[in-house]
Amino acid sequence: MTPRIDALQYANWSEKIFRQMRAGGVDAVHVTITYHENFRETVLNIEAWNRWFERHPDLIFQGFTADDIDLARNTKRTAIFLGSQNPSCIEDDIGLVEVLHRLGLRFMQLTYNNQSLLASGCYEADDTGLTRMGREVVTEMNRVGMVIDMSHSGERSTLDAIAYSTRPIAITHANPASWHPALRNKSDRVLRALAESGGMLGFSVYPHHLRGGGSCSLDEFCRMVAETAEKMGIEHIGIGTDLCQDQPDSVVDWMRAGRWTKARDYGEGSADNPGFPPMPDWFRDNRDFGQIESGLCAVGFSPEEIGAVMGGNWARFFRQSFGAAERPDQEVAQ
């Protein structure tokens, strides 16, 4: 059987949620550990994760390599892979890429919604593409084996990253803009370039990324997956739910406004709808991955295709992506 993998969650972690991961048969999750936090603050977040790992070794452990997906499956636990949704964690210091990779950071977005030192977020009016430091950091991420994630980046920056990176990149949590024209969803041009370069798209079930929001039906969602499979190829798609379970609304304020503004930023929400939106009834939490599988079956995916979408593709991508770039003359520790 292929593993079940979620390529993006940012929940208010608790034993309850870890037990729901097990109930949902989730073998691996890429979790966001940091947004606007600087390096030291990010390390504090890693320390907090270390305490979760120490407290619940029967439910979760930190994933470092793709082999940990198998270990999770064989020991009935969930491998937790760490990632960042913004490059604040490397500050202005490229040496922190390798340091954070050593600590287990396996994904880093080059931007959240704003301009970063590396590239432009999807809310900026002008998109610089990769900056001077952005190109250097992409090269360094390629070298050590940290995945470039462009989920929140602007169109030009994303195309730049796909072209400049020597290894496939990911958009861990977004949907096609042609299906639902949210600023965070991705153009067909981006999705095609992503697929052609061997990259991966994770489908989001975050309501702002869904046609009709939280009332989007499972059938609509799964038909969108099928259309995207036609467009990108079945091997380039997976799930990245963007599940923000049990978070208070203060957290979405932090995600959107960090420390870059004294005002409030509504991001994908609005003054009328400032908080976390309610989830679709067919995906409440980690226990509902089976619903997505059933939905994919109902719209005509084969069992093999469902396995690929629900985790097989991410497992392959993790295996290609998390190790150091090959150097013929030596072994390189993970």
Next chain:
Amino acid sequence: MTPRIDALQYANWSEKIFRQMRAGGVDAVHVTITYHENFRETVLNIEAWNRWFERHPDLIFQGFTADDIDLARNTKRTAIFLGSQNPSCIEDDIGLVEVLHRLGLRFMQLTYNNQSLLASGCYEADDTGLTRMGREVVTEMNRVGMVIDMSHSGERSTLDAIAYSTRPIAITHANPASWHPALRNKSDRVLRALAESGGMLGFSVYPHHLRGGGSCSLDEFCRMVAETAEKMGIEHIGIGTDLCQDQPDSVVDWMRAGRWTKARDYGEGSADNPGFPPMPDWFRDNRDFGQIESGLCAVGFSPEEIGAVMGGNWARFFRQSFGAAERPDQEVAQ
């Protein structure tokens, strides 16, 4: 053949020195990367080491486990294991023990010469023994597999650490005080307790730790090794040269005075002799490990005993010490 291991160096690193390690057939070195640096500054030092590893993969690589000693030997390189001579790097945050272990820190002294948050240095008038935080940090170092090094600590603190630690500890660079009564050398009581608990002593060739300083003869040094072998057992001794090659005297000022005083502290030196002392002529640098071997042979050690002292004992100790404490129900990543 047994490996050749040096349990303490703090040189002004250069390609020249790495080539001398190879010329001296040194398979593994524990290098000091930090004294009074805080966490972020220590990470900058790790970043600097990462650049050395990237620039000279044919000469050196970072060691994480005892297997890396064999890898070094088989690929004719030197495995570099990182350590700290003071707990400034963990600040007041016990969570940084695991974080720094993940980054490869394999040794940490609970103190340099002064009182730390954890214990007392050998220059303090009153020795508190392990503090409240000291006991917690020893437990955490035991858990993750970071060696407690008491080379610079006071007598009571050292005996406390030996007794409290559930895993053997090390004194990586010091000699018996009964041979040369320097403040940094260790009493027979400490050396016996160290050996009885399975710990290791690394003999220093730093002139202030030698009878007669830099003019101590190889024969005198090797007779001291033989006497200590009688006292502690041959399996508890190794080499920890404390080689500070090519360092400017400003560095010994930093080691001694850090940021804790505005005055100058002479440590083991004096106003007349404030800088690094000249090394004995039989140990200029890494190329001279063969001289120590010859000296040990001349005072009657067998080839097997020489192998144990020159690296075999440290190799065994590294293997026992660097992994997480065993938990029966799971695998724990290194």
